[in-house]
Amino acid sequence: MTDIRQQIETLRREIRRHDRLYYVEAAPEISDRQYDRLMDELKALETAHPELITPDSPTQRVAGEPVEAFATVTHAAAMLSIDNTYDHESLREFDRRVRRGLDGRAPGGYVVEPKVDGVAVNLRYENGRLVLAATRGDGRTGDDITANVRTIRVIPWRLRGDDGGVPEVVEVRGEVFWPTALFLQANARRVEQGLEPFANPRNGAAGTLKQLDPAVVKERRLSFVAHGFGEISGDLPERASQLAARLERWGVPFSGETTIVADIDAAWEAIEAFAAIRHTLPYAVDGAVVKVDRFDEREDLGATSRFPRWCIAYKYEAQQARSVLLDVDFQVGRLGTITPVARLTPVQLAGTTVSNASLHNFDQIERLGVRIGDTVVVEKAGEIIPQVVEVVDGRRPPDARAIGVPGACPVCQGPVARDEGGVYLRCVNPECGAQLRERLRWFAGRNQMDIEHLGPALIDQLVDTGLVKHFADLYTLTDEQLTPLERMGRQSARNVVEAIAGSKDRGLARVLAGLGIRHVGGRAAEILAETFGDVDALAAAGPEDLVATHEIGPVIAASVRRFFDSGAGRDTIERLKAAGVRMTADRAAAGAAPLAGKMVVITGTLSGFSRAAATAAVKAAGGRTASSVSAKTDFVVAGDSPGSKADKARALGVEIIDEAEFVKRLKA
Numbered sequence: 072m073t074d075i076r077q078q079i080e081t082l083r084r085e086i087r088r089h090d091r092l093y094y095v096e097a098a099p100e101i102s103d104r105q106y107d108r109l110m111d112e113l114k115a116l117e118t119a120h121p122e123l124i125t126p127d128s129p130t131q132r133v134a135g136e137p138v139e140a141f142a143t144v145t146h147a148a149a150m151l152s153i154d155n156t157y158d159h160e161s162l163r164e165f166d167r168r169v170r171r172g173l174d175g176r177a178p179g180g181y182v183v184e185p186k187v188d189g190v191a192v193n194l195r196y197e198n199g200r201l202v203l204a205a206t207r208g209d210g211r212t213g214d215d216i217t218a219n220v221r222t223i224r225v226i227p228w229r230l231r232g233d234d235g236g237v238p239e240v241v242e243v244r245g246e247v248f249w250p251t252a253l254f255l256q257a258n259a260r261r262v263e264q265g266l267e268p269f270a271n272p273r274n275g276a277a278g279t280l281k282q283l284d285p286a287v288v289k290e291r292r293l294s295f296v297a298h299g300f301g302e303i304s305g306d307l308p309e310r311a312s313q314l315a316a317r318l319e320r321w322g323v324p325f326s327g328e329t330t331i332v333a334d335i336d337a338a339w340e341a342i343e344a345f346a347a348i349r350h351t352l353p354y355a356v357d358g359a360v361v362k363v364d365r366f367d368e369r370e371d372l373g374a375t376s377r378f379p380r381w382c383i384a385y386k387y388e389a390q391q392a393r394s395v396l397l398d399v400d401f402q403v404g405r406l407g408t409i410t411p412v413a414r415l416t417p418v419q420l421a422g423t424t425v426s427n428a429s430l431h432n433f434d435q436i437e438r439l440g441v442r443i444g445d446t447v448v449v450e451k452a453g454e455i456i457p458q459v460v461e462v463v464d465g466r467r468p469p470d471a472r473a474i475g476v477p478g479a480c481p482v483c484q485g486p487v488a489r490d491e492g493g494v495y496l497r498c499v500n501p502e503c504g505a506q507l508r509e510r511l512r513w514f515a516g517r518n519q520m521d522i523e524h525l526g527p528a529l530i531d532q533l534v535d536t537g538l539v540k541h542f543a544d545l546y547t548l549t550d551e552q553l554t555p556l557e558r559m560g561r562q563s564a565r566n567v568v569e570a571i572a573g574s575k576d577r578g579l580a581r582v583l584a585g586l587g588i589r590h591v592g593g594r595a596a597e598i599l600a601e602t603f604g605d606v607d608a609l610a611a612a613g614p615e616d617l618v619a620t621h622e623i624g625p626v627i628a629a630s631v632r633r634f635f636d637s638g639a640g641r642d643t644i645e646r647l648k649a650a651g652v653r654m655t656a657d658r659a660a661a662g663a664a665p666l667a668g669k670m671v672v673i674t675g676t677l678s679g680f681s682r683a684a685a686t687a688a689v690k691a692a693g694g695r696t697a698s699s700v701s702a703k704t705d706f707v708v709a710g711d712s713p714g715s716k717a718d719k720a721r722a723l724g725v726e727i728i729d730e731a732e733f734v735k736r737l738k739a
């Protein structure tokens with residue numbers, strides 16, 4: 072038993088370490104799949120030994136129920152903002168003010184840390200447990216966003232202070248941010264789904280924290296980095312940097328870029344050094360913060376009504392530049408979305424040369440009133456994607472031209488149509504070469520059919536030479552056809568053919584995800600595959616059957632129907648089937664799990680499980696849970712005071728079981 076306990080603890084430590092590498096350092100050491108394997112191993116051990124499940128286990132990080140509205144909470148210690156400065160001289164002036172405030176003494180060191188462009192939050196731990204997470208709000212009161220924050224993997228639910236030194240109350244302050252790479256992926260998906268992209272990672276993170284459904288927050292994969300403290304009880308160490316180091320040992324992520332320096336000259340050097348590397352960090356940074364390190368000196372210095380006097384933010388120059396719009400190109404995406412891209416005279420922006428920028432869509436062009444020849448302001452949104460933000464007045468040349476909306480696809484010359492919302496223009500030719508390229512890349516991608524060796528350069532050649540006109544054509548490629556292509560030898564051709572053949576058995580969920588059916592991402596594809604089992608059952612499902620599926624809404628249902636009702640969709644399925652691609656769900660793997668394919672509703676209070684633990688146990692046993700009873704529910708677990716869900720279950724004739732029976736079924 073001790074062995075298993077140790078094994079579980081080791082796995083949890085490993086998973087937490089990888090969470091941190093992934094979300095805070097942006098330097099993962101293992102693939103997503105290896106990570107999932109660790110998680111599966113932990114879940115399996117915990118399912119076999121439910122008595123060893125602890126609330127702070129990574130498996131327990133399931134999203135709670137949606138809330139109606141956020142409660143307002145009063146901060147124990149006000150959340151002040153930080154005064155800003157923009158040049159070296161004002162930074163020296165700050166140092167002089169600090170010395171005056173300390174009766175002429177030099178402060179005992181400064182801390183310099185990145186100013187992360189995220190959303191400020193306060194995390195309150197009582198006896199080491201996270202009891203409240205709140206937004207800054209107006210500085211005195213904020214929103215209680217605990218349920219959302221609990222879905223953020225790097226934020227510990229419990230501080231791992233094993234030396235017993237965790238203060239009774241400790242409030243950690245920091246920034247919730249959307250890691251740049253994950254933000255870009257999410258935005259690309261939004262565009263594919265016809266949704267308005269977020270302007271930058273900060274707006275995206277702020278909008279996400281305001282979501283009432285924690286499941287949405289969990290899916291967005293936000294991260295967090297700590298930088299300060301609110302209320303703290305008990306004896307403090309002398310320095311903030313010591314407290315930070317202690318909390319870091321207990322699991323709170325602080326920035327690895329923080330430096331402790333002796334004086335303001337060294338602080339300035341640190342700021343300059345940091346400016347050179349800040350674009351390599353996983354989060355957007357708009358400056359550096361300099362803080363007095365010693366707590367007693369902070370106390371002596373105090374605060375104005377708005378800012379603490381012991382810290383200052385040095386902001387890097389705004390990442391904007393002027394350029395001239397030379398022309399507009401149109402790019403065609405995987406689902407036919409046509410995006411206008413501005414071609415600019417090259418300008419330096421945030422350390423890179425920018426010669427094109429996004430114009431997003433045709434509404435945006437109209438809003439800006441921009442013409443070819445105009446002088447425009449280009450900005451790096453969240454310092455990542457350059458975009459045209461405004462037209463400079465009075466600089467329009469007489470020969471400025473309006474930007475035309477293309478009447479045909481710029482790649483295939485096929486017909487185009489406006490989206491339902493009217494914002495996006497799409498090429499509607501299913502044979503469009505541009506779309507085919509993008510679709511094949513997506514299809515071969517790691518989270519879809521995962522075809523190794525089938526990279527963008529090879530896909531381009533396959534499309535250009537006409538060897539591949541359809542997904543299914545991949546499966547009939549031969550060594551002889553591939554060998555003559557550029558950068559291809561006999562051995563690499565054989566590797567490609569083998570990798571393609573190896574993808575035939577990925578299962579229905581990945582095929583569905585790979586086909587690029589609008590609104591059907593990886594998660595929806597998995598649910599559809601699990602629920603319907605094989606492609607024929609799915610193709611035969613009416614809109615009402617689809618909507619009755621947990622988590623499948625009317626938009627996804629309509630899109631799935633459109634796909635299976637279209638000639639092109641049916642043809643795709645038939646051809647893939649004929650090519651030997653497996654079109655059934657992965658029941659083989661799930662079959663071994665005791666609750667495989669079962670939909671469970673839990674109601675009332677259970678004596679041996681928290682709600683989160685019960686949900687996790689169902690999931691670990693291969694089942695899924697829903698918050699309301701429907702005809703799709705296999706059984707309801709009723710604890711004490713079960714309420715209306717049990718009534719509904721009786722009305723629908725759904726089986727109701729007690730906790731003892733539930734425990735039995737988890738192990739069956």
Ligand SMILES: [Zn+2]
Nearest residue numbers: 480483498503
């Ligand atoms: Zn086209």
